[in-house]
Amino acid sequence: MSGSSRRDRDLRERAREVIPGGMYGHMSTALLPPEYPQFFSRAAGARIWDADGNPYIDYMCAFGPCLFGYGHAPVEEAVRGQLALGDIMTGPSEIMVDLAEAFVSMISHAQWAMFCKNGTDATTMALVVARAATGRSVILCARGSYHGSAPWCTPRPAGVLPSDRAGVTYFEYGDAESLEAAFRAHAGDVAGVFATPFRHETFADQSLPSREYALAARRLCDEYGALLIVDDVRAGFRLARDCSWSALGVQPDLSAWGKCIANGHPISALLGSNSARAGAERVFVTGSFWFSAAPMAAALAALREIRESSYLEDLIEAGEGLRKGLGALCAAHDFGVRQTGPAQMPQVIFEDDPDFRLGYAFAAECVKRGVYVHPYHNMFLSSAHKPEDVALTLEAMDWALSGVRARRSDLQPHPGVAARLGLR
Amino acid sequence: MSGSSRRDRDLRERAREVIPGGMYGHMSTALLPPEYPQFFSRAAGARIWDADGNPYIDYMCAFGPCLFGYGHAPVEEAVRGQLALGDIMTGPSEIMVDLAEAFVSMISHAQWAMFCKNGTDATTMALVVARAATGRSVILCARGSYHGSAPWCTPRPAGVLPSDRAGVTYFEYGDAESLEAAFRAHAGDVAGVFATPFRHETFADQSLPSREYALAARRLCDEYGALLIVDDVRAGFRLARDCSWSALGVQPDLSAWGKCIANGHPISALLGSNSARAGAERVFVTGSFWFSAAPMAAALAALREIRESSYLEDLIEAGEGLRKGLGALCAAHDFGVRQTGPAQMPQVIFEDDPDFRLGYAFAAECVKRGVYVHPYHNMFLSSAHKPEDVALTLEAMDWALSGVRARRSDLQPHPGVAARLGLR
Numbered sequence: 106m107s108g109s110s111r112r113d114r115d116l117r118e119r120a121r122e123v124i125p126g127g128m129y130g131h132m133s134t135a136l137l138p139p140e141y142p143q144f145f146s147r148a149a150g151a152r153i154w155d156a157d158g159n160p161y162i163d164y165m166c167a168f169g170p171c172l173f174g175y176g177h178a179p180v181e182e183a184v185r186g187q188l189a190l191g192d193i194m195t196g197p198s199e200i201m202v203d204l205a206e207a208f209v210s211m212i213s214h215a216q217w218a219m220f221c222k223n224g225t226d227a228t229t230m231a232l233v234v235a236r237a238a239t240g241r242s243v244i245l246c247a248r249g250s251y252h253g254s255a256p257w258c259t260p261r262p263a264g265v266l267p268s269d270r271a272g273v274t275y276f277e278y279g280d281a282e283s284l285e286a287a288f289r290a291h292a293g294d295v296a297g298v299f300a301t302p303f304r305h306e307t308f309a310d311q312s313l314p315s316r317e318y319a320l321a322a323r324r325l326c327d328e329y330g331a332l333l334i335v336d337d338v339r340a341g342f343r344l345a346r347d348c349s350w351s352a353l354g355v356q357p358d359l360s361a362w363g364k365c366i367a368n369g370h371p372i373s374a375l376l377g378s379n380s381a382r383a384g385a386e387r388v389f390v391t392g393s394f395w396f397s398a399a400p401m402a403a404a405l406a407a408l409r410e411i412r413e414s415s416y417l418e419d420l421i422e423a424g425e426g427l428r429k430g431l432g433a434l435c436a437a438h439d440f441g442v443r444q445t446g447p448a449q450m451p452q453v454i455f456e457d458d459p460d461f462r463l464g465y466a467f468a469a470e471c472v473k474r475g476v477y478v479h480p481y482h483n484m485f486l487s488s489a490h491k492p493e494d495v496a497l498t499l500e501a502m503d504w505a506l507s508g509v510r511a512r513r514s515d516l517q518p519h520p521g522v523a524a525r526l527g528l529r
Numbered sequence: 530m531s532g533s534s535r536r537d538r539d540l541r542e543r544a545r546e547v548i549p550g551g552m553y554g555h556m557s558t559a560l561l562p563p564e565y566p567q568f569f570s571r572a573a574g575a576r577i578w579d580a581d582g583n584p585y586i587d588y589m590c591a592f593g594p595c596l597f598g599y600g601h602a603p604v605e606e607a608v609r610g611q612l613a614l615g616d617i618m619t620g621p622s623e624i625m626v627d628l629a630e631a632f633v634s635m636i637s638h639a640q641w642a643m644f645c646k647n648g649t650d651a652t653t654m655a656l657v658v659a660r661a662a663t664g665r666s667v668i669l670c671a672r673g674s675y676h677g678s679a680p681w682c683t684p685r686p687a688g689v690l691p692s693d694r695a696g697v698t699y700f701e702y703g704d705a706e707s708l709e710a711a712f713r714a715h716a717g718d719v720a721g722v723f724a725t726p727f728r729h730e731t732f733a734d735q736s737l738p739s740r741e742y743a744l745a746a747r748r749l750c751d752e753y754g755a756l757l758i759v760d761d762v763r764a765g766f767r768l769a770r771d772c773s774w775s776a777l778g779v780q781p782d783l784s785a786w787g788k789c790i791a792n793g794h795p796i797s798a799l800l801g802s803n804s805a806r807a808g809a810e811r812v813f814v815t816g817s818f819w820f821s822a823a824p825m826a827a828a829l830a831a832l833r834e835i836r837e838s839s840y841l842e843d844l845i846e847a848g849e850g851l852r853k854g855l856g857a858l859c860a861a862h863d864f865g866v867r868q869t870g871p872a873q874m875p876q877v878i879f880e881d882d883p884d885f886r887l888g889y890a891f892a893a894e895c896v897k898r899g900v901y902v903h904p905y906h907n908m909f910l911s912s913a914h915k916p917e918d919v920a921l922t923l924e925a926m927d928w929a930l931s932g933v934r935a936r937r938s939d940l941q942p943h944p945g946v947a948a949r950l951g952l953r
Binding site for chain 2: 112116119120122123124125126128129130131132134142143144145146147148149153154156163165166167168169170171175176181184185188189190191192193194195196197198199201202205206208209216217218219222223224225226229232233234235236237238242254255256257259260261263264265266268269271272338363364369370371373377382384385386387388389390391392393394395396397400477
């Protein structure tokens, strides 16, 4: 079943010459099994094709952006039409106003919108706006939560100074007492609290916060005069058609969005309530391409689809079908497995697998069989993942689990993972 | 000649409800004369159309990105072709390798490339890479030089903490003694020096650095073991087909690029020599859309055009035609004017005009006559600005100067400008 990988190997060799490490960032395959291709040639619907032409049913959706699948016609038509009229210009298109109005009408807490490019732009704007709005310094973040790769938040601190994080203090996710202790330790100087919709760290089970915790976070922000910021860059629109914590009955002052809001076209957003408007008016933030019209046209088309289609129910159904099927297969093959997080953003971790050798072997077998899963990062479903794709996926997973079972005693951990997890 | 502006006014009113301040960032018209439209509907070649359908010959080129004019066919065809195949995927396209190789082959100092979205991403990566490469903290920047809008560099520090800039020290642009004093003050701890290709501050005459200054900056970096970083985001490819300081005989260790490298499509880059490679391999920087293929296809097509066409000579010719013509008109109308910076990135400031009332009146008259110039920011020419466009521009400017001369004694300064310049 495994296809050729010669072209990918040649590309990696060329890339090592002209790109540091051969590749960088979240799409580097350095920590993945060697069977994973690094370069891709094509994408459509729920599928991607690697540089050698091998197809995969893709459970990463470009690490989130593809909410309706790749090349989704209504979004692509909007982009093509706008590119023909004008994309970047010496000012924004009127579409920017339409898009801000669409967000404000859909996201309960939002009374204004600002657009940018990266998720990190949106979270950094949230931090700066919270400080400008309150005249305070301290931002509270949950330890281990990812909010981007700027010096104040990147998870790998090479090249970062302690002063870059002088205004950031950490608490334990989901622990209201820890959050309250952080507030007390900086009484009168907490500008804002970052809240991740659910706990979605790599190499770890995912967990949803309790309603009590979310309500406590809101109450503490109100008591201490700080702004509550929901970082919905990763989870936005996969949990709800509103800000993710709206399902828990909690409205933030600011929310950061990105990834899927234009089904893969480059735009992110900071949404705010009037409690943060004056702060937002005082900061200076901008970017060369922030006001380009084509990604705004894509976002407008995507928001319409979010309002009017059953995309959310579809991707939950696909995720639940996959979860149920994989659970049954694991039981049949005598593997214990923990499937955590929302079914539409699943994390799959094997039991009794502290160095991930089982999970890695399973993922590698899936990839050989044309199913792109991830062994340590949460995955993403799209509404292009149809029941027949899930059925094909489960066939491949059945084959993969047989392979892993046969080789179980020969498996070795990935050297990078052992180092990463501090096991060696 | 002045067209309708009703739609623009309606849009501004709607925008004030849902966008902080009605608009933000470098494309806000808050500091421009009221005649300037905020919203645009279309762009082609050297022209933009505002939301009411009024056309302008555009001397901002979207604040730089449009190097060959809007909707340039070879670039747009590359984008359309790539969008049909795949844009964002679960990894980069092989085009990323082609693009890194193209940059390395064209930019003398570059031995590797990393791609990102904003100019600020590229300058921030340069800062982090310089610190990672040297194990030192201090970054030297020229006072008043713009390097982006992140907390470490944004020119308006609302929401910024002193600690965000704890590792940044300032010197006087073009003054080798001031630079050397900064090195001595932080002996052994300077990681890098930011160099702007030429001095292009707003509300000020532009100036080119001397060859001696550029050589001194390189020599000091070598003596003190720091990396030299050229911020070519704004000027790149408008001064040379190589890094801008190559014309002065100076090669940096790092250069930051953005704006025009894909003729308006969203991509920026950090290029580096091997002196910075190990540092670049250690940092963690990434973004949801950094590895999208369509903007890389656009950049590849733009780089080909940069290598193979006479775009650079064409835009210099257009700039020089405009400069010469405007100089003659000002003399004929008895206005003193300082035209500074490279002709292809011109700054026009009137003599005896400390509060810019003359410059603002001239710019407003030009806009009424269908020529979009800027009264306080350097402008940008593109290779789509043909001699006939320059001729039409000069006709409009003749008319504009007549108007300003007639109203000269009634002119008032823009209230925001007076405040900005500290005149009130």
